[in-house]
Amino acid sequence: MSETAPSAGWRLKLAGAALVISILAVLWFAAAALGSKYGLWGWQFGLGKMTIAWGRYVAFLSVGIAVIAFVIAFIKAPRVQPAILSLAALLIALMLLFRLIGFGAQAASLPPIHDIQTDWSDPVRFSEALLAQRKTDAAMNPVQDEPVIPEAANARWPGMGGRLVSEVQEEAENPKMVDGDEVAPAYRRPIEPLYFDQSPGEIASYATRIAEARGWAIFTRPETGEDVQQTMLEATATTGWFGFKDDIAVRIRAVDGATRVDMRSVSRVGLSDLGANARRVSAFMDELADRANGRLEP
Structure with a gap:
């Protein structure tokens, strides 16, 4: 009489749920962008709320659930299926998180001009x-001949508000010295x-x-x-x-x-x-x- 192979049971379901959540997180960011593009909502909501304000929570949630599912997958045999699904979920969630972190770092490194x-x-x-x-x-x-950065920029870029855009652009094009070290320009x-x-x-x-x-x-x-x-x-x-x-x-x-x-x-x-x-x-x-x-x- 043959023995029935053990089932991963709820651990497999948790790993599957983690993968679904990670995929839904990707769709969340895609919806934020495409909804703005096609007029379903304004860019302030799509970029400001869905991507920047709420996006961090979406990314951290998907990473957290994927990590939990990945750890639990190794509690007992069988481990292969839940481990593979939870690892896929974790990789997708980390990709989103790192992309969001990189977006924030890029925004901070570039001057507030358009x-x-x-x-x-x-x-x-x-x-x-x-x-x-x-x-x-x-x-x-x-569109102005001598535009000035709005004072509101000081909230995220201290000291930038009230400066001429032309001066800030010139600074962004050339290397500068910070604490005795040369820092690469913001623009290539x-x-x-x-x-x-x-x-x-x-x-x-x-x-x-x-x-x-x-x-x-x-x-x-x-x-x-x-x-x-x-x-x-x-x-x-x-x-x-x-x-x-x-x-x-x-x-x-x-x-x-x-x-x-x-x-x-x-x-x-x-x-x-x-x-x-x-x-x-x-x-x-x-x-x-x-x-x-x-x-x-x-």
């Missing part, structure tokens, strides 16, 4: 049509204009193709004729998860026998852009320089 451009001494200005579109879409952030390199030998019209063609390849919605197409001396590309980029919209302007003009390109990227909402605009400008300008042999001097 407006980046290559030359604050001669600001890139958006067209009245795009500014009107921002107003229609209820953009919360104004300075945000600078580029110069080209080709005409403004030719460079405008390159810029348009790059913008289209990146999936930006073109708002103003630049002129591309041979006689063009100055033109502008305007576009809007939408983030994949939360659906945040950032407006972009690329100014292309003839200067000192060369074609100079300046660029600006501005978020419509939020105090800090988590470095998104700086990364966008740097990546776009790098690709434009690679395609058309750009340089940093006239």
Whole structure:
């Protein structure tokens, strides 16, 4: 007479429940982002409440239950099935937790600005049509020639409130000394204009193709004729998860026998852009320089 193999019983059920909770935690964060993107709720609720305020509790809960299930799986035989399920639950929960911790660390390391451009001494200005579109879409952030960080930023970034965005951007682009040690800049390199030998019209063609390849919605197409001396590309980029919209302007003009390109990227909402605009400008300008042999001097 054969013996029946022992069952993990409630331990297996606990491990399965832990795995389900971890998967639901992933869906929680996905719902927070996609719900904001598709208008089910505002970004303040999706990002501020569901992700930042409540997300930590969701992540810690899933980690805690997974740890308990993993420990209990080894109390007695059979151990393999409950251990595998609880380990899978733990790995998923830890991935979420570390992602959330990394998000917080990134936010703390970057300045509270959402407006980046290559030359604050001669600001890139958006067209009245795009500014009107921002107003229609209820953009919360104004577009100014000399923006100042709101005093409210002092709550999370002490001493930043009231400072010029241009000064803070410059600091973020360059290394600084802290207690005698050099600290790497927040942005990977300075945000600078580029110069080209080709005409403004030719460079405008390159810029348009790059913008289209990146999936930006073109708002103003630049002129591309041979006689063009100055033109502008305007576009809007939408983030994949939360659906945040950032407006972009690329100014292309003839200067000192060369074609100079300046660029600006501005978020419509939020105090800090988590470095998104700086990364966008740097990546776009790098690709434009690679395609058309750009340089940093006239």
